[in-house]
Amino acid sequence: MATLEILYFAWVRDGIGKDGERIESPLPETTVEGLIDSLVARGGGYAEALGDRKRLRAALDQRFVPLHTSIGSAKELALFPPVTGG
Amino acid sequence: MSVVASVRAEDFDTAAELAALEAMGGGGVASFTGIVRGGDGLVSLHLDHYPAMTQAQVERICADAMARWSLLGIRIVHRTGTLLPGDRIVFVGTASAHRTAALESCAFLIDWLKSHAPFWKKERFKDGRETWVEAKAEDDAKAAEWG
Numbered sequence: 001m002a003t004l005e006i007l008y009f010a011w012v013r014d015g016i017g018k019d020g021e022r023i024e025s026p027l028p029e030t031t032v033e034g035l036i037d038s039l040v041a042r043g044g045g046y047a048e049a050l051g052d053r054k055r056l057r058a059a060l061d062q063r064f065v066p067l068h069t070s071i072g073s074a075k076e077l078a079l080f081p082p083v084t085g086g
Numbered sequence: 087m088s089v090v091a092s093v094r095a096e097d098f099d100t101a102a103e104l105a106a107l108e109a110m111g112g113g114g115v116a117s118f119t120g121i122v123r124g125g126d127g128l129v130s131l132h133l134d135h136y137p138a139m140t141q142a143q144v145e146r147i148c149a150d151a152m153a154r155w156s157l158l159g160i161r162i163v164h165r166t167g168t169l170l171p172g173d174r175i176v177f178v179g180t181a182s183a184h185r186t187a188a189l190e191s192c193a194f195l196i197d198w199l200k201s202h203a204p205f206w207k208k209e210r211f212k213d214g215r216e217t218w219v220e221a222k223a224e225d226d227a228k229a230a231e232w233g
Contacts, residue, residue, distance in 0.1 A: 010206035011218045059204070084207045
């Protein structure tokens with residue numbers, strides 16, 4: 001079974017209550033926001049942390065992508081707030 | 087050309103970083119050092135990051151700077167973990183034959199690090215509050231100015 005590793009950072013991780021999880025790979029045409037919708041549907045911390053799409057950013061296989069990007073054959077998806085380094 | 091990019095918890099020696107850039111044989115070295123700003127009851131700053139992506143992203147940003155300016159070298163250190171007011175967070179230094187390339191590329195690198203490297207700051211205050219720093223629209227705007 002192909003799997004997708006999902007990683008959470010900063011307040012997204014705080015809200016969900018874990019660093020990440022491994023799920024069964026979604027269909028390749030599934031977009032990042034489509035997957036976020038399915039996570040929000042779990043309710044609880046997921047709905048709270050991922051509910052406001054405007055405050056979320058994503059990376060697929062360690063590259064920033066817009067939320068409408070298809071997941072394709074990516075192995076790793078990271079969800080996080082806008083970065084605040086430097 | 088020499089690019090050294092380091093993401094780590096340990097502090098860095100600003101003088102040693104500058105000396106390495108000065109030894110590259112150019113006519114100018116420019117640098118930026120970021121320091122944890124105190125005040126408003128700030129006790130500490132915690133820097134979270136995405137290890138698998140951070141190093142790659144910093145190297146991409148350096149390659150971009152190398153393509154835009156004629157540089158002899160770049161040195162970047164970005165710290166992670168818990169830092170106190172007055173601690174150094176980030177160093178960006180560039181060496182070039184001439185000052186314009188050194189100064190401009192240094193400003194470009196710090197603007198891009200702020201908006202394109204996967205770091206997140208959490209502030210802890212005296213009264214026990216802990217808040218994640220919100221991204222500033224002006225930081226995105228500054229990075230966008232470079233095109």
